[in-house]
Amino acid sequence: MTVAEDRLDATFAALADPTRRAILARLARGDATVNELAAPFDMTLPGISKHLKVLERCGVISRSRHAQFRPCHLEGEVLDVALSWIEENRRVWKERFDKLDEHLRDLRRTPSGRREGAPDD
Amino acid sequence: MTVAEDRLDATFAALADPTRRAILARLARGDATVNELAAPFDMTLPGISKHLKVLERCGVISRSRHAQFRPCHLEGEVLDVALSWIEENRRVWKERFDKLDEHLRDLRRTPSGRREGAPDD
Numbered sequence: 001m002t003v004a005e006d007r008l009d010a011t012f013a014a015l016a017d018p019t020r021r022a023i024l025a026r027l028a029r030g031d032a033t034v035n036e037l038a039a040p041f042d043m044t045l046p047g048i049s050k051h052l053k054v055l056e057r058c059g060v061i062s063r064s065r066h067a068q069f070r071p072c073h074l075e076g077e078v079l080d081v082a083l084s085w086i087e088e089n090r091r092v093w094k095e096r097f098d099k100l101d102e103h104l105r106d107l108r109r110t111p112s113g114r115r116e117g118a119p120d121d
Numbered sequence: 122m123t124v125a126e127d128r129l130d131a132t133f134a135a136l137a138d139p140t141r142r143a144i145l146a147r148l149a150r151g152d153a154t155v156n157e158l159a160a161p162f163d164m165t166l167p168g169i170s171k172h173l174k175v176l177e178r179c180g181v182i183s184r185s186r187h188a189q190f191r192p193c194h195l196e197g198e199v200l201d202v203a204l205s206w207i208e209e210n211r212r213v214w215k216e217r218f219d220k221l222d223e224h225l226r227d228l229r230r231t232p233s234g235r236r237e238g239a240p241d242d
Binding site for chain 1: 126129130131136139150195200201207210211215217
């Protein structure tokens with residue numbers, strides 16, 4: 001498996017949890033300490049720390065090593081890898097349906113199923 | 122937990138596997154039977170079927186109940202839920218950085234840190 005595939009696995013797995021998504025949504029608005037992140041949840045600090053470790057491992061958040069409160073920071077570019085994957089496949093899918101739609105419109109315009117101007121058999 | 126959160130959990134978890142992503146990428150290009158989907162992978166049919174069940178459970182693919190070969194079909198709209206979640210948080214994050222960038226440019230234009238035209242203290 002490639003590094004890119006590994007990263008996609010880890011990023012999508014990290015996103016597959018409501019607490020982790022809420023943490024990321026909070027960090028999108030600004031850096032925050034573990035205490036600030038834990039406040040809205042009915043969770044212990046070790047519980048939140050476990051989620052932060054999952055997010056840190058896939059690189060979607062980083063934490064300062066030296067600052068006293070080690071604020072967490074969203075690494076927005078990591079989300080782009082996941083975003084691109086979905087966007088690309090969504091685009092391929094949509095193009096196929098747009099073509100199908102166009103084809104159906106063509107058929108409706110020429111009830112015999114032949115394009116206008118096509119020679120008779 | 123809400124139904125929307127449940128669906129996001131299941132969709133992101135479904136995307137967190139390279140074989141399942143490859144299956145979805147194939148289905149984006151057109152419907153396919155289990156045999157057609159299994160062909161590029163070094164996997165048994167029951168192995169592929171297990172992945173298809175995960176994808177079917179979260180609604181991102183559907184299968185015809187009656188056709189002889191039960192072709193699989195990508196439900197592209199389900200991907201939109203996951204896409205929207207990432208896009209929205211990416212947008213919030215980017216806006217914050219754009220504002221920071223603008224602020225830094227302002228500071229650079231007025232080396233004293235004051236905006237041009239601001240009254241002296």
